[in-house]
Structure formats: C-alpha cells, structure tokens
Amino acid sequence: MRAVVKNGIGVFHPQGFLDGTTAPALLTIEDVKATQSLNINMILLSLKKVVFFNKNGLDIFVKLLESLHERSGIIVGLCDYDEKKYASIQKFYSVDMNFSLFRTEKIASLFAPSMQESTQKKSILVWHEDPSQRSSLAIELFDRGHTPVMCQSESEFLQKKGQADLYEEIIFNTYLGQLGSKIATRVTGNAIIYTIADFLDAQIVRSFDMTYHTSSLNVGFTLFIFDAYKVVSMNVHGLNFFSKLSTAAAEFGANICIVGMSFQKTPANFKTELEDAGLIFFENMDDILKDKELLKELGGSGGATKNTKRALTKVLVNELPRFINATVNTMEMMTNSKAEKQEVKVDLLRIAQTKDKVASSIGFYGELNGLVILVFPITIAKKACELLLGEKTDNIEDILDTLAEFVNIIAGRVKSLLGEHNIRVDITLPRTYEHIEDLLSTVDARKGVQVNLGFENESFTFFLTR
Amino acid sequence: MIKHEDIQAYIHTIPPSPVVLKKVLDWLDKGELTKAASEAAEDGALKLYLQNIVNKPIYGFKNDIKAVGQIFGVLGLAQAEQIIYNYMISLLAPARWELFTLSTKEFSQIQDNLGVMWKRILEHKQIKEKEIYSAISLLPAAIIVCEALFKSKKEEVSLLRSAKEIDYNTILKRLSGMDLFDLCAQIAAAWEMPEIISTIVLCSKGTNEETNEDIVELSKWMHLLFFYQLSQPSAVEAGLNDFIAFNIDYVEDIYEEFQEVVIDECAQ
Numbered sequence: 001m002r003a004v005v006k007n008g009i010g011v012f013h014p015q016g017f018l019d020g021t022t023a024p025a026l027l028t029i030e031d032v033k034a035t036q037s038l039n040i041n042m043i044l045l046s047l048k049k050v051v052f053f054n055k056n057g058l059d060i061f062v063k064l065l066e067s068l069h070e071r072s073g074i075i076v077g078l079c080d081y082d083e084k085k086y087a088s089i090q091k092f093y094s095v096d097m098n099f100s101l102f103r104t105e106k107i108a109s110l111f112a113p114s115m116q117e118s119t120q121k122k123s124i125l126v127w128h129e130d131p132s133q134r135s136s137l138a139i140e141l142f143d144r145g146h147t148p149v150m151c152q153s154e155s156e157f158l159q160k161k162g163q164a165d166l167y168e169e170i171i172f173n174t175y176l177g178q179l180g181s182k183i184a185t186r187v188t189g190n191a192i193i194y195t196i197a198d199f200l201d202a203q204i205v206r207s208f209d210m211t212y213h214t215s216s217l218n219v220g221f222t223l224f225i226f227d228a229y230k231v232v233s234m235n236v237h238g239l240n241f242f243s244k245l246s247t248a249a250a251e252f253g254a255n256i257c258i259v260g261m262s263f264q265k266t267p268a269n270f271k272t273e274l275e276d277a278g279l280i281f282f283e284n285m286d287d288i289l290k291d292k293e294l295l296k297e298l299g300g301s302g303g304a305t306k307n308t309k310r311a312l313t314k315v316l317v318n319e320l321p322r323f324i325n326a327t328v329n330t331m332e333m334m335t336n337s338k339a340e341k342q343e344v345k346v347d348l349l350r351i352a353q354t355k356d357k358v359a360s361s362i363g364f365y366g367e368l369n370g371l372v373i374l375v376f377p378i379t380i381a382k383k384a385c386e387l388l389l390g391e392k393t394d395n396i397e398d399i400l401d402t403l404a405e406f407v408n409i410i411a412g413r414v415k416s417l418l419g420e421h422n423i424r425v426d427i428t429l430p431r432t433y434e435h436i437e438d439l440l441s442t443v444d445a446r447k448g449v450q451v452n453l454g455f456e457n458e459s460f461t462f463f464l465t466r
Numbered sequence: 467m468i469k470h471e472d473i474q475a476y477i478h479t480i481p482p483s484p485v486v487l488k489k490v491l492d493w494l495d496k497g498e499l500t501k502a503a504s505e506a507a508e509d510g511a512l513k514l515y516l517q518n519i520v521n522k523p524i525y526g527f528k529n530d531i532k533a534v535g536q537i538f539g540v541l542g543l544a545q546a547e548q549i550i551y552n553y554m555i556s557l558l559a560p561a562r563w564e565l566f567t568l569s570t571k572e573f574s575q576i577q578d579n580l581g582v583m584w585k586r587i588l589e590h591k592q593i594k595e596k597e598i599y600s601a602i603s604l605l606p607a608a609i610i611v612c613e614a615l616f617k618s619k620k621e622e623v624s625l626l627r628s629a630k631e632i633d634y635n636t637i638l639k640r641l642s643g644m645d646l647f648d649l650c651a652q653i654a655a656a657w658e659m660p661e662i663i664s665t666i667v668l669c670s671k672g673t674n675e676e677t678n679e680d681i682v683e684l685s686k687w688m689h690l691l692f693f694y695q696l697s698q699p700s701a702v703e704a705g706l707n708d709f710i711a712f713n714i715d716y717v718e719d720i721y722e723e724f725q726e727v728v729i730d731e732c733a734q
Contacts, residue, residue, distance in 0.1 A: 001707065002624070004631045013631050015712040016697030017729075025702035046631075049712045051693070051721060052729075333467040333622045336641050387640050388630050405629045412625050 001026055003035040006405065007429065008114055008212075009042040010035040011079070011105060015049040020056030032064055039211060039426060041074055041113045041182055046105065048080035055092045066098055075179050077101055079108050086173045101175040110169065111140055111176070114185035114212055114429075122168035123147040127157035128175070136176045143195045145186045183207050188289070190299070190438075191223040192216055197230035200238030208241070214248075215428030218363035218371065220442040222254040222299030225288060229260035239270050246277040255298045259285050313466065316370055317449065319418065320464060323372060324451055326413040327462050331455065334384040334406060340454040349443050349450060349463050351375055354436035358400065360407040361432075361439070366425035368418065373443065374407055375436065375461035400432040407432075467619055470642050473649065476614055480558070483657040486512065487554055494547045494596075502546065503535040515553050524578050544596035545585060551603035552577045554657060558610050564617040566609065566704045577606050579695055583728055587687050590727045597660040598684065604667045605692055607653050608635075608646040612709055635671070635710040646710065647671045672713030683720075690717040690724050 003010035012035075014026045027045070035043060045061050047053065058078075065076035077100030078089060089101060102108035110124065124141055126148045128134040138148040149167070151157035161170055183204075184195040192213075196204070213224070224245075242256070249256050257280045263271055271281065280298075282288055288295060328339045351357065358381050361373040376384070378399070385393060385402040393399060411427040418425055433439040448465030486509045493502035506512050513534055520537045521530055531537050538546045552574075559573055584602035588594075612634050616623055626632060639645040651664040662681075669676040669685035670692065676682050693712045695701060717724070 001702075002628060005628060011631070013708060014697075015708050016693035018697070022697050022699055022702060025699035026697075026707065049714055051690070051712070051714050051717065052725070329622065330625070333619075333626065336467060336469060387626075387637070388632070390636065390640055409625050409629045412628060 001028075001031050003031070003040075003043070005035065005038050005040055006408075007109065007112065008040050009044065009105075009109060009112055010038065010040040011044045011046050013046045013049060016051060018050050018053040018057040018061075020054070020060070023057040023060035027061055027064060029064065032068055036068065036072065036074065041209070042108065042111075043068060043074055043076050044079045044102070044105065044108055045077075046080040047078060047085055050085075053085075053088075058089070058092060062093070062099060069098065069178060073182065075100065075111070075113070077108065077177060079103070079105050081173075083173065090175075097175065098177045100177040100179070101173070103171070103173045107169060107171055107174055110144065110146060110171075111179065113182040113209065114187070122166065123149045125149050125151065125157070125160055125167045125170045127151045127154070127161075127170075127172045129154070133175060137171060137174065140176060140179065140184075141171075143197070144184045145188065145193060145195075182209050185209065185212060187221075190221065191225055191289070191295070192221050193225045193227055193285075195227045195230075198232055200231055200234040200241070202237040204238055204241050211426070212429075213245070215363055215365060215426070217249065217252045217254055218365055218369065218428055220361070220371075220431070222252065223295075224249065224254060224256045225285070226256070226258045227260065227285065228258050231261050233265035234261075234270060239273060242274055242279055243277045246274070246279050250278060253299070255280060257282055257288060257298070259283070259288065315368060316464065316466065319368065319421075319423070320449055322417045322421075323414055323464055324462060326417055327372075327374065327410050328453065330406070330410045330413060331384070331453070331460065334387050334409075335380065335455060336387075337383075337456050339460075341451065342454050342459065343450075343452040345450050346447060347450060348445070348447055349373065349440065349461075349465070351436050351440070351461065354440075357436050358396075358403060359433040359436060359439045360400075360403040360430055361442075362407045362411045362430045363428035364411060364414065364425040365428070367423050368425050369466060371443075371446075371448075371465050372407070372411065372414070373439065373448075373461075373463040373465070374403075374410070375439070375463070376403065377458045377460065380455055380458050380460055396434060400434060404430040404432050467622060468615055468638060468641050470644075472615065473642050473644055476611070476649070477652050477656075479614075480653055480656045483554060484509075484557070487550060488658075490550055491547065494543060494550065497543060499538045499543060499546065500535060503533075503538040506538070506550075507534040512550075512553060515556075516549065519549060519552075519574070519578065522578060524582050544594070544599040545581070547596050548581050548585070548600045548603055551600045551659070551663075552581060555603055555607050555610070555653075558607065558653070560610070560613060560617075563613060563704075565613045565620055566706055566709075568609075568704045568706075572700055572704060573606065573609070576609070576695060576701065577603070579698075580605060580691065583691055583694075584688070587691065587724075587727060591684075591687075593684075595662075597662050598666070600659070601663045601666040601684075602688065602691075604650050604654055604659065604663050605670065605688065607650045608710065609706065611646050611649045611653075612638075633708055633711045645671065671710070672716035686717050686720050687724065689713065690720065691728065694724075694728060 001012055003012050012027055043065060068074055069076045079102040124146050126134060126137045128137060134150055138150045141148040151160060164170060186193050246256050259282045332339055356378045357375055358378060359373060359375045361371055363371045381399050381403055384406055385399055388402050388405060407430045415425055415427055443465060446465045448463050451462040453460045489505045490502050493505055516534055516537050517532060527540060531540060580602050585599060588599060616634055635646045647668050650667050654664040665681055666684050666688060669681050670688035672689050696706050701707060
C-alpha cells in the first residue's frame, strides 16, 4: 500500500477489515521504506475506513511503525478514529504505548516537526484525563507556535467544547507517545521559526533537520529565526553549528536570528562571535514579527532581495523537455484538457498580467539543483483543484493548498523521470504565492527558461531556474 | 486523463451476450433446470467452467460432479443462474491484468467467494428471488471496467494518489461524470440482466439516493461484503483494497449482524 504524503507526513489509508491475516498484506516493510525515502518526518495509519480491527492486526502495523521510530526518530502513530476505536486501542496497549494517537489527521499535523502556520490563528483547546499527557500536549503545541488552552477538568472541557468556533482545533482522545527528536519547525508568512531548548551541544547537529533547512534556502526563504527562550546554555559545538549555518545562509543572502536567548550560563564572548559571523539577536519574537519594516529588511515579508545571480546549467537545460512534459501531462490529467506550447524563452521571469493569477514553486536538489515555478490564471487553478477537491471552490486557502499538492505531484513525476536517467534528486516542500509580486521578488534577477502554455484559451506559465 | 468519449468507446466494446448463455438463462428463468443444463452442456467452454467451479472446496460438495445436469441439480435455480452470470462477467475479464496484479484464477476466486457469501446473507435474510442472488455477479465487473479504463494511466493515477487520498471510482466520476458502478449498470443493460441487479449494485456504492428500503438494506450488505472481500490478503496484494472508497458510515448499522452471518460463519 502506498502512503499519501503531504507536508512531510505520510499516511496509510487501509480500508475494510484489519486482522492478523490481512494486515501483513496491507502494510509491508517495503511500503514503509518507500515512504521513509520521501523525507517524511511523521508516518500515520488512518483508521477512518477500517470497520474492524483486532490486536493481532494492529500489532503488525504498530511493530513496523515502532521499529521505524527507533531507527529514524520519525514520529509514528494512528489517526482518524472514533470514540469506540480509541477505547479499543487503549485497551490493547494500556501499558508501553510508544506510538501516538491523533483523533484526526489535522490534529496530527499540529504536532509535526515542520508545519505551516495558519493565517487565521486561533487558540487550541486541549483536554486529556491524565494531567501529564495534558501538559505534554500543551507544551508541544506551544513549542510549535500554537496557543493551547488547557482544561483542568472534564466539566471545564465540556463547557468550552460547546463554543467550538472560538478554537482552531479541539484536541481530545489524543495521546502523545514518543515524539521525534527533530527540532520543531514552523513557517509563518515568509519566515521559518525553529524552536530550540535546553543545552545546545553536539546533539543539535543530529536533531536539526539540515535537509529541510537547505531546501528552504533553495526555494527562497531568507529569514530563519531560532526561538531560544528555553535554551539554558550553549557549548562550543552549539557555537560551531550556528557559525556554519550562518556561512551557508550568507551564500543565499539569508538572515539568521536568535530570539530570547539568555547568556547567563553561556560564555558572553559566544554572543560576540556569533554576531561577527552574521547572526542577529533579539530579545522578543514580536521585535521581529510585529516590525514590518524590519521584517522586510530581513527578508521575511514576502520576497527576498538577493545579490547572488544563478545561471542555468547545461545539464538543467538538457533535462528541460522532461520537466515540461511532466508538467504538461500532469496539467492535462488534472484539468482533463489539452495543452498547447505557445512560447519558450530564456530570460528573467516575466508575467504580463499579475492580476487574478496565483503561483506555486518547488525546489529540487541533489545531482541536479533547480526550482520549478508554475504561474496559473485563477480559472485554471480552480479547474485543477476540482479533481482533487471534488467540487468547485473560491476559497483561496483551498486553492493554494491544492496547488501545493499539484506542484508536489509534478515534482514527484520529475523525480521519477530523472531517476530513470540515473539522476538522483530530492524535492523540497512546495511553496505557494497568492500574489505574483511576492513570487517575482523571490526570483528577482534569476534567469531561467520560461514556457508559456495554453489551456482552453488561458495562458499558463512554467519557469525553470536555479 | 479519461474523457466521456473514452467511456463511450468502452461501452461500445461490450459484446452482446452469447446466444447459448441467453438460452440457458431463459430456461433457468422458466424454472427448467434440465433444459437449461442440456443447453449449457452444448457449450464446451461453459461446461468446463461449471465443472471447475462447482468442484472447488468453497462450494463444499463431497463428490466430484461432472455432468452439467447434476451440477445444476445440486446448485439449484438461484445459484445456477448466479454462476452463469459469473461466467458472463468473466468473459469481459482481460487475459492479462495490468493495473491489478490478478490472474484469471484469482478473479474467479473473488467471484466465487462473493457468490457463496452473498448466498449465505440472502438465506439469513430469507430472500428467495433468484435475480437478487445474481446481483452479486455484476459487482466484480467494476474491477474489470477499472482495469480497462485505467491500465494505461497507472503511473498518472499513482502520482495523483501519492498526494491525495482518492480512489479510481472518484477520479472517474470527477473526470467524466460517470463512475465504475454506472458502467456496470451499462453492462447489465447491454446483457439484458434483470433491472433489480443493476439497481442493487448501483445502490451498493453507498452514495445512491435510492428510496426503496429493501434495496438500500441489501446494498449495505453488498457494500460491506465487497469490502470484506477486498480486505482479504489476495485482494490487497492485487491492489484492490482501495480502488473504490469504502463508506463506513453506510454500513455501521448492519456491521454486527454481518459479523455473525459472514465472519463468524467463515471462521467455523
């Protein structure tokens, strides 16, 4: 069975009956390995469409997932269950439950090491009978940039639950097993925030997701903030880690900031050294996020200003037909209409009319580095969304979310096409742009190949750059 | 990916029902088992099919049965008709499966399992109409239609499904306005199957707005039975577990009864 992968979370969706006979066929070691190879940081088993399961059946999944967690630190768990299934799972695994339980897939995403912060942020209501679980849930949510509201009693929870519209999400029947050791990451606007805590020593190199960070630099993020309120102290390994990070960021014109760090138990000269290396210190997060001018200057307000001009390589140009074919085929599949190639040119990205257009981008890196950008007229974007959503929509968040999935599908296709020619690449998380101006400032001064395609009298732009 | 014209083209490829089978079914319809058997015995392929099928352990007959008359005799009218329809549907199956990792034998096994369990359900519900026994025969046609329409789109669908939890049936419906069950109904119409067969099968997708409560009840059993079968290891390995969406809410109220009638019985 193949997992659905979105935002670094892989979810298996078995259907029907799950027992000791059927489970080994539903999920194999190969399935788990194939999913793991997609750079995911959470693997879940959805019970939404499972009508029956027993301990033998579940054990097969749980053992596979737990051994994956032990090997790689990936968060593993079960999701999408009702009250009855939750009670059964708890009965089966009352002791030693190392995996997590998330009532819904959306709740699971709130605990993923990396996530996109919602634009309409509300607080999250949290309830668990066990006080230590309750606190763990709230702390983990807080570390990921959410605002948890923790209920102290069931009656308080039931009363607050009645006002569901006040909360972004209501968390109950959820249990946190062993979470990953990866540093929590969230994307807010155009800045990426990492939450670090305790002692910053050699361990930080292992718990920091360098692949994610590098891919974020590749797709154009230029503001990285370390939320260091909970850091107690730092040793020389921590210092080296930040120095190296700063050097790498400089190549991309990116800024690295550390917020809320106290130097009471850390040598004071470390701060000077880090400042010399280019890191910027702030006392409060709001000093950056609420200061629009500063945010713009640091590169977290939309696009980024770059001095680095990156040229297309011959290898990249040679692979161009494959990229275009993958895009055209996927577009045709999603819109069920025929595409016509209208114009091909090597230049800076130029969009004749930016109004009523949206865009998405995805980077790839490895034996070949590059960035694919797709610019859609909103009408085509909506049409492409219909297949995935199953209905027409005008909701811009739904459209952008689907475009991210869409560009992910294209990148997946490109990856497999390149793989057939022994070119190994990894793909980054997709990024979407509601306003084309943000996209244009991100790719500012980067030349690339622009292909304009026609779909049912509308023009769609494909742009490939480094 | 798949347009309405592709579906129309597929419908045109459905052959008319073979004359011999039509005659066999006519005799069965009139309750003439002996005449139906002698008509069936004229067709070598059908005779061989019946001999192979009926001597499988799942049918539970102690002795090897060779004569078609005997086969029809032990099966009875309702099950004989069901098996003839199974044979008709199997004629549409490809010689080589590409989308699903199935063989002729494995597909036939799915038909047999569904047929035997459906019979058990109908006996439990004390339903005697032989057309209703035959309704289950049409259901596996959904697998054949899916194979035919999607076998050349395997990679595209696989990519789509890696980003979104979406089944073949939903993809087809969103792209063309028709789904696999609608196409099964087209097959039933082309082969002049009794209308109740396609009505139950259409309703069994779990989304149909059928008002007849008896049909809805039967369709729930059929939906759950199909997913019970699609959860079996051989079906999972063939890639059939999630080719259509299971509507768990649709069958919630019959689940416990289903467990007693089908699962517990099978375990014995």
